[in-house]
Amino acid sequence: MNPAHAPKAARARRLLQVQDGRETSIGTLFSRGDLIVVNDARTLPASLPLASTGAPVETFEGRLLRPPRIRAHSMAWDLELLLFQSGDRQDPTEARTQVPGLPMGAQLRLGHARGHVVHVDPRSPRMLSLRFDEPVMPLIHRYGVPIQYAYVKPTLDLWDVQTLFARAPWAVEAPSAAYLFDQGILRTLQRRGVQFATLTHAAGISSTGEAHLDALLPLPEDYEIPGATARSVRTALAEGRRIIALGTSVVRALEGNVATFGAPTAGRFVTDLRLSEHTQRAVVTGMLTGVHEQHTSHFELLRAFSSSELLVQALAQSHALGFTHHEFGDGWYVEGPLAAVA
Amino acid sequence: MEVRMKKRRVLITGGTKGLGFAIAKRAVSEGSSVFIVGRDERRLAWSLEALNQGPKHAPLAFGASFDIGDKHAIHPLVALAQEALGDIDMVIHNASTLGPLPMPLLSDLACEAFEAVLAVNLLGPFRLTKAVATSMALRGSGDVLFVSSDAAVSHYTNWGAYGVSKAAQDKLMGSFSAEFPEMHEAALPGADPQTLASPDAVAAWVWNELLEAASSGVRYTAPSMTHAQAQAPHVQTHAQTGAS
Numbered sequence: 001m002n003p004a005h006a007p008k009a010a011r012a013r014r015l016l017q018v019q020d021g022r023e024t025s026i027g028t029l030f031s032r033g034d035l036i037v038v039n040d041a042r043t044l045p046a047s048l049p050l051a052s053t054g055a056p057v058e059t060f061e062g063r064l065l066r067p068p069r070i071r072a073h074s075m076a077w078d079l080e081l082l083l084f085q086s087g088d089r090q091d092p093t094e095a096r097t098q099v100p101g102l103p104m105g106a107q108l109r110l111g112h113a114r115g116h117v118v119h120v121d122p123r124s125p126r127m128l129s130l131r132f133d134e135p136v137m138p139l140i141h142r143y144g145v146p147i148q149y150a151y152v153k154p155t156l157d158l159w160d161v162q163t164l165f166a167r168a169p170w171a172v173e174a175p176s177a178a179y180l181f182d183q184g185i186l187r188t189l190q191r192r193g194v195q196f197a198t199l200t201h202a203a204g205i206s207s208t209g210e211a212h213l214d215a216l217l218p219l220p221e222d223y224e225i226p227g228a229t230a231r232s233v234r235t236a237l238a239e240g241r242r243i244i245a246l247g248t249s250v251v252r253a254l255e256g257n258v259a260t261f262g263a264p265t266a267g268r269f270v271t272d273l274r275l276s277e278h279t280q281r282a283v284v285t286g287m288l289t290g291v292h293e294q295h296t297s298h299f300e301l302l303r304a305f306s307s308s309e310l311l312v313q314a315l316a317q318s319h320a321l322g323f324t325h326h327e328f329g330d331g332w333y334v335e336g337p338l339a340a341v342a
Numbered sequence: 343m344e345v346r347m348k349k350r351r352v353l354i355t356g357g358t359k360g361l362g363f364a365i366a367k368r369a370v371s372e373g374s375s376v377f378i379v380g381r382d383e384r385r386l387a388w389s390l391e392a393l394n395q396g397p398k399h400a401p402l403a404f405g406a407s408f409d410i411g412d413k414h415a416i417h418p419l420v421a422l423a424q425e426a427l428g429d430i431d432m433v434i435h436n437a438s439t440l441g442p443l444p445m446p447l448l449s450d451l452a453c454e455a456f457e458a459v460l461a462v463n464l465l466g467p468f469r470l471t472k473a474v475a476t477s478m479a480l481r482g483s484g485d486v487l488f489v490s491s492d493a494a495v496s497h498y499t500n501w502g503a504y505g506v507s508k509a510a511q512d513k514l515m516g517s518f519s520a521e522f523p524e525m526h527e528a529a530l531p532g533a534d535p536q537t538l539a540s541p542d543a544v545a546a547w548v549w550n551e552l553l554e555a556a557s558s559g560v561r562y563t564a565p566s567m568t569h570a571q572a573q574a575p576h577v578q579t580h581a582q583t584g585a586s
Contacts, residue, residue, distance in 0.1 A: 040477050042421055137425045138406065141418035158417040167477035168429070169421035183476060183521070198480050228482065 001293065001319045003151040004329035007160045010182035014323055016291070018306055018314040018334040023321060026185055026288070029333055030244065032193030035236040037229065037254065037284075038178060038246040040198045041171035043161040045144030046205075048079075049086065053107040053114065059086040060099060060108070063147055064172045065127065066204045066219060068136045077136040078118065082208055083126045092150045093209035101125035111143040124213055137169070147173055147205075149327060170202040170222065176327045177247030177289050195236070197229040201249040201271075214297065220272040223253035230266040233283060237264070242335075244286045248301060251275060254283045277303035286335035291318055291325040305336040350374040351427035353420075355410045355466070356437030358382065358389040361489065364545035365434060366393055370402045372549070377423035377430075378405040379437065410437045411461030416469045432485040433474060435467040435511075441503050448502030456503045463507035468514055479522055487548075488515045 017024045030036065046064040051057050062081035069078075085096040102108075106117045108130060115130035132139065146161045154160075163178035164186065190196065201223040208214050233254065236243050245251045256271030258264060264283065273279075277300075287305060292298035294315060302311055314332065323330040352369050356362040357378025366376045370393050378393075380386045386407050393403035404426035408415035423430055441451065441459045471486055478484025493501045494508035 038480070040480070042417070042424065044421070045418075137422055141421060157414065159413070162417060162473070164476050165480065166473070167481070168424050186476070187521075196480055198477070226481070 001291070001315075001323060001325050003149075003326040004324040005151060005153050007152075007154075007156070007179075007328050010164075010180055010185060013180050014321070014330040015180070015288075016314060016318055016321070016323065016330070016332050018302075018310055018332050021313055021317045024333065026180060027188055030189055030192070030194045030242075033195075033236075033239075033241045034244060035195045035197060035232055035241060036189070036244045036246060036288075037197050037199060037233065037250050038165045038181075039171075039175040039201045039203065039249045039253070040163075040165040040167040041175055041200050041203060041249070042166040042169040043146060043158065043163075043171045043174040044140060044169050045146050045158060046140070046172040047147045048081070048110055048140065048144045050081075050083075050108045050110055053109060058100070060084065061086050061096070062108075062110075062130070063205055064140070066172060066221065067170045067202050068140070069222075075133065077132045077134065079115065079130045079132070079136055079140075081128060081130060082205060082213075083128070084209065090148075090150050093207065095209075097126065097209040099126055102128065110139055113139050123216065124210075126208075126210075126213070151326065152328065165198065167198070168200050168224075170200055171249075172202070172204050173206050174327065175201070175203050175247045175249050177287075177331065179290075179328065180288055180331045181246070195232060197232040198226065199229050199250065199253050200224045201253040203249045217297065218252070218274070220270050221249075221252065222268065222270055223249075223256070224268040225253065225257060225264065225266050227266040230264040233264040237283065242285045243283055244288065245284045246288050248275065248287070248289060248298070251281075251284050251287055251304070255279065255281055258282045275301035275304040277308075279304035280339035281305075281336070282339060285338060286333060288331055288333050290327065291315075291323055291330050291332055293325055302332075302334055305334040350431045351429055352376045352432040352434060353379070353423045353427070353430050354434045354436055355379045355470070357405065357434075358385045360436075361541045361544060361548075362434065362436035363389055364541035365436070365549060366403065367542070368545045368549040370394075373402070375402040375427050376404070377426050378403065379408050379410065379419055379423075380405070381407060381409050383407045409462075410466035410470070411439075411458065413465070413469060416466075416473050420470070420473050430474060430478075431483065432487065433470060434487045434489070435470065436489045437466065438463045438489070438504075438507070445500040445504070447500060451503055459503040459507050460510075463504070464510045464514065467511055471514075471518055475518065475522060486515075486518070488512070490515075 015024050015026060044064060044067060048062040050060040050062045061084040065080040065082050083099045084093060085099055087096050102117050104117050104120065107114050113132055113134060115132045117128050118131040119129035121127035146156045146158060148156055161174040163175060164181050164183060165178055202221045204219050204221050233243060245254065252271050252273050252275065256273035257269065259273060281304060352374060354362045354366050354376055357366045357376065358380030366378050369376050378389060386405050390403050390405050394401040406419060406422050408419045439459055439462045441455050467488060488511055490512055491508040493505035494512050497505065
């Protein structure tokens with residue numbers, strides 16, 4: 001299967017139903033009573049050009065590990081970053097992981113601003129926190145660009161990586177399952193009686209370029225569930241209606257929330273839930289998601305919904321149908337029964 | 343009837359002077375928070391300082407310097423406004439440009455100057471509305487206000503590009519309104535801040551009328567004012583279709 005080399009319109013994206021291996025469309029999959037929950041995180045320009053202050057000047061690409069947290073009444077603003085060697089953005093990230101260790105206090109420039117290292121993660125010298133003495137959100141938006149992908153040919157700008165639902169700037173990489181939707185598709189489903197609800201999940205970095213760091217992903221991530229969404233999910237659950245997650249970030253937020261509180265609960269929390277074949281889903285019956293190749297972490301987490309055999313068959317079928325994979329590629333709908341309620 | 347909070351989180355383009363600044367002042371004086379956008383950084387700093395004067399625990403006014411006619415300004419400014427305000431309940435498309443001054447006859451206007459007028463007065467509001475409308479509609483509340491002009495309906499010499507941009511912006515507002523079932527038009531009476539009343543008087547009126555309109559879902563028309571017209575497609579799930 002080939003990766004999608006460029007963004008394309010929602011209605012040009014194809015969809016496979018994993019259970020029966022047939023090509024389908026969002027318009028025909030869902031009907032009255034279904035509840036689709038979407039992640040309305042807006043995507044940040046999370047790739048930042050950094051430079052050392054000494055001579056000779058060394059340059060790095062710093063990728064946000066997670067969105068900056070607001071510290072009330074603080075005069076210091078921290079960025080949690082993963083460093084890469086700077087290079088041509090079409091060089092694979094795996095080839096850019098050799099960076100020198102920076103000591104505490106070392107300075108790095110981001111445009112006009114200087115930050116200094118206040119924390120280095122013991123697990124990797126590439127994972128560190130930079131502290132600035134001015135708010136970092138304007139800096140990110142002034143100097144950052146969206147995280148780029150080696151297989152995507154055009155340089156991506158923020159318009160390419162915002163989803164239809166974008167609201168709060170919380171996502172380091174786009175909640176890309178939402179690329180399957182445009183306003184027309186949304187309206188068609190709403191007219192048919194499909195219900196929609198939103199939550200915000202701070203989708204973090206998706207790959208580090210090193211296997212031992214990828215194994216840490218996803219890092220614990222912030223999410224927020226509005227009161228109206230908690231009510232909609234509770235009602236749908238009580239009435240035995242389907243609850244469909246648009247993307248893995250929505251599954252993490254909803255299942256993590258219910259695992260913690262026992263029932264859908266509104267508020268702002270952190271989830272460290274990792275989806276796997278062992279996940280006992282209590283809320284989400286189905287998921288719309290991008291197509292990912294075997295042996296990727298994304299493929300593995302689909303086993304929370306479906307057997308390996310079915311997933312491997314679906315992959316072969318997607319290949320035969322000429323589907324494309326990765327962020328801007330085609331989609332899958334995968335569904336499975338909920339775990340028996342304890 | 344749904345009780346609406348009077349404290350709003352408002353994004354105002356062209357919010358550093360004139361009507362935009364007056365609305366920002368009014369909003370802040372009633373406890374709402376604002377994010378103002380203007381091109382001139384010094385003017386912005388001055389406006390924010392003026393808005394944040396007074397005995398408050400935390401500032402209610404935020405802002406950033408962007409050119410609303412620049413496509414690449416839109417997502418950054420929305421993100422910064424979201425971050426500063428917590429959420430955006432209302433967008434006021436107030437920024438506009440007349441083009442080169444003194445305003446030349448249409449035939450004498452440079453092609454690039456016409457494009458620049460359309461970029462600020464028409465494409466900016468299109469892009470900004472597109473960037474916020476779906477999430478507003480899904481969350482069930484939000485207002486988008488367009489500030490129009492009588493030049494959108496009448497024809498004057500030298501006002502060609504501006505009039506075209508404002509007429510098109512009215513159409514933009516109507517089209518968004520038709521495409522969002524949650525939206526309805528609230529055509530607000532207005533007054534030309536330059537000739538009819540002070541910006542502060544107009545702002546007070548618009549602000550109060552907006553709060554009123556937000557809970558009523560009625561289409562308002564100007565009873566006596568004929569100059570500027572502000573029109574608001576108003577996103578609210580429970581709103582009725584507007585009637586004149």
